[in-house]
Amino acid sequence: MSTETTEKEKAPARGPGPSGAPAGGPGRFMAGASTEKALDFTGSAKRLMRRLKPQRNLLIGAMVLGVGSVVCSVIGPKLLGDATDAIFDGVIDPAAGIDFGRVGNLVVQVLGVYLAAFVLALFQGRLVATLVQRAIFTLREETQAKLSRLPLSYFDQQPRGEVLSRVTNDIDNLQQSMQQTFSQxxxxxxxxxxxxxxxFWISPLLALIALVTVPVSIAVTGLIGKRAQPNFVKQWGSTGRLNGHIEEMYTGHSLVTVFGRQDEAQRTFDEHNDALFQATFRSQFISGLIQPSMMFISNINYVLVAVVGGVRVANGHLSIGEVTAFITYSRQFGQPLTQVASMANLLQSSIASAERIFALLDAREQAPDASPAEHPETVRGLVEFDDVSFRYVEDRPLIENLSLRVEPGQTVAVVGPTGAGKTTLVNLLMRFYELRGGQIRLDGVDTARMTRDDLREQFGMVLQDAWLFGGSIADNIAYGADEVTHDEIVAAAQATHVDTFVRTLPDGYDTVLDDEGSDVSAGERQLITIARAFLARPQILILDEATSSVDTRTEVLIQQAMGSLRQGRTSFVIAHRLSTIRDADVILVMESGSIVEQGDHETLLAAQGAYARLYAAQFAQPVDSVD
Structure with a gap:
C-alpha cells in the first residue's frame, strides 16, 4: 500500500512557502508563519524560459522582427551623420555648394528605416503579447490541474488565502512583468x-571609451539587485499571508463580531499590512536606485565621448558627421543599458512570483491511480476494513489495526467523542488520504486498486459544513447528477423538504445563491445538500452530521426522507445526537481511533458501556413521529 501521501507534507523544496502543519491532525496551521528561503534566481529564470519552448515559433518570429527593427534603428544615425557631412562640406566649400539632392535622398532613407523599425516593432509586440498570454494560459491550466492532484493533506497544511494568492496574485504579477519586460x-x-x-565601425577608440562604463554599470546593477531581491521575496510572502488573513476574517466575519475580536483581527491585519509595506517599500526603493545610477554613469560616458570626439575632429581623424552619429549612438548605447537595469525590479518581482508558483507545482502529489485499475463486477455496497492503520502525523498514531465488515444495505452509525476518528474513517473510505497499512475493500476489490473517480462515483456525501456554489438552487441540487430533468430536481427537493421553502422564494428554483449561500439559512443550505445526495442516488451514502443545522421537527422529517433514500443502500452515518441513529443496523463506538463497542441501539444500552454513557450524558429522547 502506498504511503506517499500519508507522510507529513513538507514545505516545497524551492522558494518561499508556508511551513508544514504542526502536529495535531488536519486543518491546523500557524497563520502568518514564514519559512521563506533564499531565491534561486538563475535556476528559476531558466525554468521560466523553458516554459516558453512550446511557443518557440513565436519566440523565433519575435526575435527576427526584433533584429530587423534594431538594424533599421541603428542605421538611422549613420545616415543622419552622412547628411550632416554633406551639409558641412557644402558650407566649407561654397563653390561646390550643398548637394541638396543627396541630402534629401539621405533624409528619405532615414524616414524609411525609422518607419520600417516602427512597423517591425509593432508586429514584434503582437507576437510577444501572444507568446506571453499563451504561456500564462498554459501555466494557469497546469496550476488548476495541479490543485486537483494534490492530496487533501496539502490543503490541511496551507492557509487558503496563501494558496489563492499563488494562483491569482503571483500568476497575474508574472503575466504583467513578462508582458512589460520581455519585448523591451x-x-x-x-x-x-x-x-x-x-x-566600432565609426571609431574603435571612442567605442572602447564608451565600453569603459559598462563594467561599472553591471557592477552597480548587480550590487543593487542583490540587495533588492530578498525584499521582493518578502513582499510576495507578505502578500500571501495578508491575503490569508483577510480571507479568514471575511469568511469568519460573524464569529469575529460575535466574540468581539475585531480589534485583535485589526491588529493582526495591521502587522501583516505593515510587513507588506516595509518589504514593498524597501524592494521598490532599492531597485529604484538602479535607473538614476545608470543615468549618472551614462552622462559621464557622454562627456568622455564628446570631449575625445571633439579632439579627434580637430586632429582630422573624424568628420563632424561621424562624431555626431557616434554621440547619438553613445546615447542609444546608454539608453538600453538603463532600460535593462530599470527592468531589474520587474524581473526580480516576477521571478519571486514564479518561484512561489513553481513551489506549488513541485508540491508532492497524491499517489497515482493503479494501472491497470480494477472495478467490482457488481457494486452492492459490501465494505470491509481489514487491519487498517492510519496517522496524520508520523509520530502520532490515530487508527491502528482496525477491522470492520459492513454488509450491503446496512446502515452503520459511527459515534464517539470529538477526535475519536469518526470522520477520518469515512475519509479513508473515500481515499481522501492513503492508508499506512491494511486494506479497504469495496465488494471484494481493494479501493487502492480502483481509480479515485470510479470509487467516488459510488458514494454520496452530505457534510455538516454545507457547501454551495454560486448558481441557482436547481443547479446546486443537480450538481451531483448528470443530465437530470427539472421534474427530477423538484421530486428530490420534495422528498427532502426543500420544496417547501423554495416555493416561498420569489424566483423559486431559479433563485441564485452566492458561493456562501447567504441567501438561505444554515438549515436550508443543509437541506439543499441532502437533496443533492438524494438526486444522485449513489450506492453508498456518507452522512457526516447531516442534520446538525436543522431544527428538531425538520430533523425528523429529514430522517424519514433519508430512511427511504437508504433503502437498499449501504449508509455510514456520523452523528453526535444519538437520538438520530436509533434505527441503525450497527452502531460503532469509537475512541482514540479504535472501535470499542459495536451493536444495535438496544444491545449497546443494555451493555452499560461507552455508548450507554454517551446516551445518558445527552438525555436524548426519541421522537417517533410528527403530525
Whole structure:
C-alpha cells in the first residue's frame, strides 16, 4: 500500500512557502508563519524560459522582427551623420555648394528605416503579447490541474488565502512583468549589440571609451539587485499571508463580531499590512536606485565621448558627421543599458512570483491511480476494513489495526467523542488520504486498486459544513447528477423538504445563491445538500452530521426522507445526537481511533458501556413521529 501521501507534507523544496502543519491532525496551521528561503534566481529564470519552448515559433518570429527593427534603428544615425557631412562640406566649400539632392535622398532613407523599425516593432509586440498570454494560459491550466492532484493533506497544511494568492496574485504579477519586460528586454539587448557594432565601425577608440562604463554599470546593477531581491521575496510572502488573513476574517466575519475580536483581527491585519509595506517599500526603493545610477554613469560616458570626439575632429581623424552619429549612438548605447537595469525590479518581482508558483507545482502529489485499475463486477455496497492503520502525523498514531465488515444495505452509525476518528474513517473510505497499512475493500476489490473517480462515483456525501456554489438552487441540487430533468430536481427537493421553502422564494428554483449561500439559512443550505445526495442516488451514502443545522421537527422529517433514500443502500452515518441513529443496523463506538463497542441501539444500552454513557450524558429522547 502506498504511503506517499500519508507522510507529513513538507514545505516545497524551492522558494518561499508556508511551513508544514504542526502536529495535531488536519486543518491546523500557524497563520502568518514564514519559512521563506533564499531565491534561486538563475535556476528559476531558466525554468521560466523553458516554459516558453512550446511557443518557440513565436519566440523565433519575435526575435527576427526584433533584429530587423534594431538594424533599421541603428542605421538611422549613420545616415543622419552622412547628411550632416554633406551639409558641412557644402558650407566649407561654397563653390561646390550643398548637394541638396543627396541630402534629401539621405533624409528619405532615414524616414524609411525609422518607419520600417516602427512597423517591425509593432508586429514584434503582437507576437510577444501572444507568446506571453499563451504561456500564462498554459501555466494557469497546469496550476488548476495541479490543485486537483494534490492530496487533501496539502490543503490541511496551507492557509487558503496563501494558496489563492499563488494562483491569482503571483500568476497575474508574472503575466504583467513578462508582458512589460520581455519585448523591451529583447529589444534593449539587441540594440546594445547593434549600436556597439556601429560604434566600432565609426571609431574603435571612442567605442572602447564608451565600453569603459559598462563594467561599472553591471557592477552597480548587480550590487543593487542583490540587495533588492530578498525584499521582493518578502513582499510576495507578505502578500500571501495578508491575503490569508483577510480571507479568514471575511469568511469568519460573524464569529469575529460575535466574540468581539475585531480589534485583535485589526491588529493582526495591521502587522501583516505593515510587513507588506516595509518589504514593498524597501524592494521598490532599492531597485529604484538602479535607473538614476545608470543615468549618472551614462552622462559621464557622454562627456568622455564628446570631449575625445571633439579632439579627434580637430586632429582630422573624424568628420563632424561621424562624431555626431557616434554621440547619438553613445546615447542609444546608454539608453538600453538603463532600460535593462530599470527592468531589474520587474524581473526580480516576477521571478519571486514564479518561484512561489513553481513551489506549488513541485508540491508532492497524491499517489497515482493503479494501472491497470480494477472495478467490482457488481457494486452492492459490501465494505470491509481489514487491519487498517492510519496517522496524520508520523509520530502520532490515530487508527491502528482496525477491522470492520459492513454488509450491503446496512446502515452503520459511527459515534464517539470529538477526535475519536469518526470522520477520518469515512475519509479513508473515500481515499481522501492513503492508508499506512491494511486494506479497504469495496465488494471484494481493494479501493487502492480502483481509480479515485470510479470509487467516488459510488458514494454520496452530505457534510455538516454545507457547501454551495454560486448558481441557482436547481443547479446546486443537480450538481451531483448528470443530465437530470427539472421534474427530477423538484421530486428530490420534495422528498427532502426543500420544496417547501423554495416555493416561498420569489424566483423559486431559479433563485441564485452566492458561493456562501447567504441567501438561505444554515438549515436550508443543509437541506439543499441532502437533496443533492438524494438526486444522485449513489450506492453508498456518507452522512457526516447531516442534520446538525436543522431544527428538531425538520430533523425528523429529514430522517424519514433519508430512511427511504437508504433503502437498499449501504449508509455510514456520523452523528453526535444519538437520538438520530436509533434505527441503525450497527452502531460503532469509537475512541482514540479504535472501535470499542459495536451493536444495535438496544444491545449497546443494555451493555452499560461507552455508548450507554454517551446516551445518558445527552438525555436524548426519541421522537417517533410528527403530525
Amino acid at each position: 528586454l529583447v529589444t534593449s539587448l539587441l540594440t546594445i549589440v547593434g549600436v556597439l557594432a556601429m560604434m
